[in-house]
Amino acid sequence: MSDAAPSQQLSAAALRGAVDLSALKNRPAPTGSGAPAAPAGSSAAGAPAPGGAPSLVFDVTDATFGEVLELSRSVPVVVDLWAEWCGPCKQLSPVLEKVVAELAGRLVLAKVDVDANPQLQQAFRAQSIPMVVALVGGQPVPLFTGAVPEEQVRQVFDQLLQLAAQNGVTGTVPVEGAPAEAAERPLPPLHAEAYAAIEAGDYDRAIAAYEKALKENPRDEEAQAGLGQVRLLARAQRVDLQAARDAAAANPRDVDAQLTVADLDIAGGHVDDAFDRLLELFAALPSDERGPVRERLVELFGVVGASDPRVVRARGRLTSLLY
Numbered sequence: 001m002s003d004a005a006p007s008q009q010l011s012a013a014a015l016r017g018a019v020d021l022s023a024l025k026n027r028p029a030p031t032g033s034g035a036p037a038a039p040a041g042s043s044a045a046g047a048p049a050p051g052g053a054p055s056l057v058f059d060v061t062d063a064t065f066g067e068v069l070e071l072s073r074s075v076p077v078v079v080d081l082w083a084e085w086c087g088p089c090k091q092l093s094p095v096l097e098k099v100v101a102e103l104a105g106r107l108v109l110a111k112v113d114v115d116a117n118p119q120l121q122q123a124f125r126a127q128s129i130p131m132v133v134a135l136v137g138g139q140p141v142p143l144f145t146g147a148v149p150e151e152q153v154r155q156v157f158d159q160l161l162q163l164a165a166q167n168g169v170t171g172t173v174p175v176e177g178a179p180a181e182a183a184e185r186p187l188p189p190l191h192a193e194a195y196a197a198i199e200a201g202d203y204d205r206a207i208a209a210y211e212k213a214l215k216e217n218p219r220d221e222e223a224q225a226g227l228g229q230v231r232l233l234a235r236a237q238r239v240d241l242q243a244a245r246d247a248a249a250a251n252p253r254d255v256d257a258q259l260t261v262a263d264l265d266i267a268g269g270h271v272d273d274a275f276d277r278l279l280e281l282f283a284a285l286p287s288d289e290r291g292p293v294r295e296r297l298v299e300l301f302g303v304v305g306a307s308d309p310r311v312v313r314a315r316g317r318l319t320s321l322l323y
Contacts, residue, residue: 056173057097060110062119068110072135074171076107076164078143078157081124081131083115088147089130095150096132099157105172106161107134136164159305162222165195166229188213194226203234228303235260236267248277253284259296266300274300275314283321294318 060068060079068077080096082089093111100109114121114129124133124140134141141163143156164170187195190213197206210227213220239260247254248261258281265274275297282293297318301311 056100057109060112062117069138073137075173076160076169077135078109079133081112081114081126081129086129092130092147095153099153105175108173134160136169137167162225203230206230228299232263232303235263255292271304271310279317
């Protein structure tokens with residue numbers, strides 16, 4: 001996969017902290033005569049005020065980044081790492097701003113000049129730019145590097161909003177001139193029923209709601225992604241971790257045992273381990289016993305995200321094993 005292709009980890013495992021932002025979390029904003037004046041609606045130049053943002057697109061610095069982390073607890077924040085000398089950055093930034101504007105406050109765009117903010121460049125491990133990451137609930141989610149096409153940006157942002165909703169980050173930023181009642185899009189009834197069931201810990205009811213939504217609309221990608229994640233949660237909650245790993249180690253070709261540990265690996269963020277386990281099992285089994293392994297792989301691909309580079313690699317290997 002090229003650097004320009006999306007490489008996000010848009011799943012529950014994404015919120016485990018791919019980079020360490022703790023050093024910037026509580027950094028005070030600059031004060032005194034050397035600090036720039038704060039514009040209206042913000043607590044520091046280019047940084048959002050608590051509970052809002054000066055606009056859907058704003059600059060952020062090493063000093064004001066802590067406020068952006070807090071903002072991400074209520075609305076997803078896309079972070080664009082760029083530099084004045086970077087040609088691809090100048091191609092990508094207008095695309096990001098356009099798509100963010102079209103989403104009407106459901107997410108915001110924070111722009112980081114890496115030359116002027118070396119601590120943020122280091123924290124995000126920005127070895128090449130443009131680099132785009134997201135913040136959801138104060139946690140980083142890698143998205144992509146390079147100047148990607150507008151349609152791919154839309155797809156990635158759609159998946160980001162799904163991930164944010166699954167983690168309770170569903171706020172919006174008011175957009176000037178937009179009707180107040182249009183600030184937040186209501187969930188479809190069956191999706192709302194599934195979310196309520198998940199919050200209550202009733203995974204069976206959530207699964208039933210998502211399955212009904214898919215019967216009504218087989219192309220409902222949000223329902224498909226939600227169904228895969230809830231099924232994973234339902235399976236994982238009933239498992240004794242150590243007993244499951246012991247059983248898998250003792251029986252390398254026991255399909256159920258290997259599927260169980262793969263679920264645990266995905267839930268714990270060990271995506272490559274899960275895929276490698278199932279692909280090795282798939283290769284070792286007779287062709288008439290491979291069906292359940294292939295089905296679980298396809299389901300887990302959906303949980304992690306089709307654009308994730310680990311999914312792309314695993315899907316390619318699966319294809320080679322099939323043919």
